[in-house]
Amino acid sequence: MMTPQEAGEAAQAVSLALFDSPVAKVGFGALALVVVFFLVRELRNVPAKLHVLMFTAFLDMVGALIIVPLLPFYAKRLGGDAETVGILVSSFAVAQLVSAPMWGRFSDKFGRRPTLLVALAASAIAFVIFGYAESIFTLFVSRIVLGAGGGTVGVIQAYVADATEPKDRARSLGWLSAATNLGVALGPVIGSWAAGIGANTYHVGSLDIHIGHAAPGLLAAALCVLNIGFAFKYLTESKHMTEEHATRTPGGTPAAPRVARPSAITSIRRVMSHPGEPAARLIWIYAITMGAFMGVNAILALFLASEHGVTESSIGYFFMYIGVISVITRVMALGRLVDWLGEPRLSRVGMVLLALGLGGLPLARGIGGLAVAVALIPLGTAFTFPCVTAMLSRVTDPRDRGLFMGVQQTFGGAARVLFPVLMGTLFKRLGHGWPFAVGATLVLLTITLGLGLEKAVKPKSASTPTPA
Numbered sequence: 001m002m003t004p005q006e007a008g009e010a011a012q013a014v015s016l017a018l019f020d021s022p023v024a025k026v027g028f029g030a031l032a033l034v035v036v037f038f039l040v041r042e043l044r045n046v047p048a049k050l051h052v053l054m055f056t057a058f059l060d061m062v063g064a065l066i067i068v069p070l071l072p073f074y075a076k077r078l079g080g081d082a083e084t085v086g087i088l089v090s091s092f093a094v095a096q097l098v099s100a101p102m103w104g105r106f107s108d109k110f111g112r113r114p115t116l117l118v119a120l121a122a123s124a125i126a127f128v129i130f131g132y133a134e135s136i137f138t139l140f141v142s143r144i145v146l147g148a149g150g151g152t153v154g155v156i157q158a159y160v161a162d163a164t165e166p167k168d169r170a171r172s173l174g175w176l177s178a179a180t181n182l183g184v185a186l187g188p189v190i191g192s193w194a195a196g197i198g199a200n201t202y203h204v205g206s207l208d209i210h211i212g213h214a215a216p217g218l219l220a221a222a223l224c225v226l227n228i229g230f231a232f233k234y235l236t237e238s239k240h241m242t243e244e245h246a247t248r249t250p251g252g253t254p255a256a257p258r259v260a261r262p263s264a265i266t267s268i269r270r271v272m273s274h275p276g277e278p279a280a281r282l283i284w285i286y287a288i289t290m291g292a293f294m295g296v297n298a299i300l301a302l303f304l305a306s307e308h309g310v311t312e313s314s315i316g317y318f319f320m321y322i323g324v325i326s327v328i329t330r331v332m333a334l335g336r337l338v339d340w341l342g343e344p345r346l347s348r349v350g351m352v353l354l355a356l357g358l359g360g361l362p363l364a365r366g367i368g369g370l371a372v373a374v375a376l377i378p379l380g381t382a383f384t385f386p387c388v389t390a391m392l393s394r395v396t397d398p399r400d401r402g403l404f405m406g407v408q409q410t411f412g413g414a415a416r417v418l419f420p421v422l423m424g425t426l427f428k429r430l431g432h433g434w435p436f437a438v439g440a441t442l443v444l445l446t447i448t449l450g451l452g453l454e455k456a457v458k459p460k461s462a463s464t465p466t467p468a
Contacts (some may be wrong), residue, residue, distance in 0.1 A: 009211050046175050046239075052234045053159055054179035056116070059227040061180040063220040063322075064146075065187025067130055069315045070195060070216055072301040078136050079214075086424025089298040091140050093416030094256070095147025101171065101268065104406020106345055107155040109397070110385050112162070122149030124224035129218020131173075138351060142217075147413075160449040161393040170343050170390035177329035178364045181378070185323025188315065194219045215299040249362055267407045278395045278456035281449045283408045286388045288446045289351060291415025292439035293381060296358055298420035299427045299435055303361070306432065308370060321371070326378040334382060345454040346412035347387035351447050354380025359440030391457050 046054070057072040072085045080088070107115040126146035133139045151337035157173065164172045198215025211218070271280040304310035310318055337346050357376030364370040389408070 006329055044450055046172075050160065050163060050172060052174065052236070053156065053163075054176055054232075056227060056231045056235055057156060057176055058179040058183045059125065059137065059223055060120065061183025061231070062187040062190065062228070063127060063223040065319065066191035066194065066216050066220040066223075067127065067171070068191075069188045069301060069319050070191055073315075074130075074133065075136065075139060076215065080136055082255050082299055082425045082428045083137060083421070086295075086422075088136075088139055091419035092143040092147035092419040093294075093413045095144045095422070097413030097417060099148045100409035101406040103155055103402065104158065104402040104404070104409075107158060108402040111237045112155050112159045112402070113231070115236050116159075116235070118230060119149040119155075120224055120228045122146070124221045124228070127217045127221035127224060128466050129217075131214035131221070132461040133213075133217075134388065139163045155402060155405070157393070159403045160397075161401050161405070166394050170338045170386050172339075173389050174330040174334035174382070177382065178327045181323045181326035181330065181382075183323070185320045185327060188319035188323075189317060190219070191216045192315065192317070193335050206294075207412040211383075215383055234307045238243050267403060268410060271407060271411065279392060279404060281453065281456075282321050282388050282392045282395070283404075283411050285347070285351075285449050286385065287391075287411035287415045288407050289354060289384055289388075289443055290383075291419035292358065292443050293354065293377070293424035294416045295419025296435055296439045298392065299423050301426065302314070303432055303435075304343065307362075308367075318374075322374060325375050326382055329379055330386070331336065331381040336385060337383070338387065342454065343387035343391050344450060344457060346383050347391075347453075348447050348450050350383025350385075350452070351443050352380070353377075354384060355440040355443040356380075358436050359441065360434045391453065394457055 012291070075081075075085050075088055078191055079236035103115055103119070111391060123146055126142045126149065129138060129145060156176065160172050160176055176284060194216040198211040202209045214399070227369075256355060267310065270277075271283050273281055275284060301310070301315050303320060304315065337349075341349070353376045357373055357380055360373035361370070364373040392404060392408060393401060419439075426434040426438060
């Protein structure tokens, strides 16, 4: 009779064989093609003005996800551990935290398009640094540069809010999330493939070509440069829509003269000092749920490696599974469920699913149980984040939309700083199940912040959001 340790090792061997088998790789590839087919087929339901932004966001996420699942393995190769990985993930969030409100206000003043182009250039530099990192310090530098460019998530969300009516924002944000999650599905697989290519030596005439660990980073940088060219040529500016809405009343007459707008610091202080206001509640919901999700995500590769035998060459297929579920949910279900339940209720459903997924991961036994637990996480995030962001766009002044989306990302960034370090410490010092239990509990407690938001959010037919 096997001991618990022997049983665990046997389960790891089975999991490893499954993930690394050719059948599994072909199956995952076929699943990805099915998702791409449905996404392309459903594009006819997406406003044409969002197509270019979706493709830009997709390419950006492919580049980012080429390296994200590999980060724990690179850190381990350079002498890091679970706590190091948590701090590396947090360093990205620190840079994002600092840059997000500045990018938001910059985009309100100068436009969404130039802001995104500058951010993409920063990402390309960060990917090259990552590719040639030979120390933990250099990995930190790459994450900080990437985080500084990554502070434009709020700008992208503001672009969507500029270009769509209030009643369509959750659906449109869901579509944008579907495009990025398609990048989540494909990026890790491409990263694992690039890591394999880099590990080999190729003989071209008298030359021996060996790219090594730089291959994934260089590929991500190349995609980023391609994205810059695409966005420069095809991405149009959306800020004029905000200005038009801000300078005219619903009847079409000129509005009152524009008053001084709040600064980023003032808005951050307002969220902290008035947590009961609708905008502040939504930002806190976003921050806590995002923190729990990203904190667990930071140690997920290490958990899967220790408990289920997942390796550097197979982790990409696992993230692909998450991305596929995210895309399908946002494409096929989100819009219909928003129409049926409304954003406030659907966001609470999402939080329950997210908590169940996080809490269920350490309890899962075998591939089947793991697949069910993991599936709940992208379902939860698909219903929570687009709805919360859509509601925020409707309770803030359209003239400050970029600012408040940036403030939301600042609080989300603060959570990304704290939670990965916390989860890495819990994972190392208390046990592998603790990060998941803590994350699930915090998400469940956050549901209370969303109670009663139906009264705070203006009806979908409203044309202009109220100030926060």
